[in-house]
Amino acid sequence: MRKVNLREKFVLFSGHWTPKIVGDLNGQQVKLVKFQGSFVRHHHDAEDELFLVIQGRFRMEFRDRAVALEEGEFLIVPRGVEHRPVADEEVWVLLFEPATTLNTGNTTGALTQATLDRL
Amino acid sequence: MRKVNLREKFVLFSGHWTPKIVGDLNGQQVKLVKFQGSFVRHHHDAEDELFLVIQGRFRMEFRDRAVALEEGEFLIVPRGVEHRPVADEEVWVLLFEPATTLNTGNTTGALTQATLDRL
Numbered sequence: 001m002r003k004v005n006l007r008e009k010f011v012l013f014s015g016h017w018t019p020k021i022v023g024d025l026n027g028q029q030v031k032l033v034k035f036q037g038s039f040v041r042h043h044h045d046a047e048d049e050l051f052l053v054i055q056g057r058f059r060m061e062f063r064d065r066a067v068a069l070e071e072g073e074f075l076i077v078p079r080g081v082e083h084r085p086v087a088d089e090e091v092w093v094l095l096f097e098p099a100t101t102l103n104t105g106n107t108t109g110a111l112t113q114a115t116l117d118r119l
Numbered sequence: 120m121r122k123v124n125l126r127e128k129f130v131l132f133s134g135h136w137t138p139k140i141v142g143d144l145n146g147q148q149v150k151l152v153k154f155q156g157s158f159v160r161h162h163h164d165a166e167d168e169l170f171l172v173i174q175g176r177f178r179m180e181f182r183d184r185a186v187a188l189e190e191g192e193f194l195i196v197p198r199g200v201e202h203r204p205v206a207d208e209e210v211w212v213l214l215f216e217p218a219t220t221l222n223t224g225n226t227t228g229a230l231t232q233a234t235l236d237r238l
Contacts, residue, residue, distance in 0.1 A: 001181075001186070001194070001195070001196065001197065001200070002194075003186050003188055003192050003193065003194045004192060004193050004194070005189075005191060005192045006191045006192070006193070007191055023169065023193065023195050024195070025167035025168070025169055025195050025197075025215070025216075026147065026166065026167050026216070026217050028145065028147060028215075030169065030193070030195075030215075047145065048144035048145050049144070050142065050144055050149065054191075062120075067120070067122050069122055070124075072124060072125045072126055072173075073122050073123060073124045073125070074122065074123050074125070074142065074149070075120065075121075075122045075123070076120070076142050076143070076144050076149075077120065078120065078144075081120070096144070096147070096149075096215055097144075097145070098145050
């Protein structure tokens with residue numbers, strides 16, 4: 001049982017859109033990810049996803065609107081809801097979601113991360 | 120679907136050891152709580168618990184050791200592990216745990232919160 005320092009983990013990697021697992025509990029995982037640019041529009045059939053901004057800012061785009069997220073703010077995107085994160089500058093984000101969650105949801109492509117590293 | 124600003128939620132309440140629900144996903148909940156002083160020693164039979172420090176510091180005491188947690192650090196306490204949070208000064212903590220989790224686990228007493236408010 002070891003504590004995790006978020007900042008120390010974030011500085012260990014530099015890639016974008018590559019979530020890293022930093023915790024496991026109750027079938028869920030805590031993941032850290034850096035966003036920059038635009039992700040693919042997707043949804044998750046069976047998983048709700050929480051996005052908490054640790055450093056920076058981004059916006060979550062939906063079909064009909066967008067939500068701007070700042071440091072210390074989180075958003076839960078329910079299963080089935082199409083979404084696309086967009087970051088004008090690099091942002092550090094903590095994810096809480098089921099261990100089964102695929103980053104690109106119902107889509108697969110160049111950004112899909114089928115297996116994730118642990119930090 | 121609304122974003123949650125952690126600081127804005129924390130300033131809405133002042134009590135200690137009274138978790139407030141601020142998010143629901145996948146049968147889990149995000150709760151905010153302020154600790155000050157010593158809690159009761161307890162464990163959870165079936166739930167792992169995540170503690171993330173948002174402001175301040177505290178220590179998690181176990182039978183044989185303690186883990187000091189600072190801002191931006193989290194600890195996952197696995198089910199079955201006896202623990203007791205202790206805060207010399209007020210600390211703001213985010214919890215991520217199953218919706219079924221009772222704050223005092225296998226014990227009940229003055230600090231037990233059988234039902235939790237939502238913010």
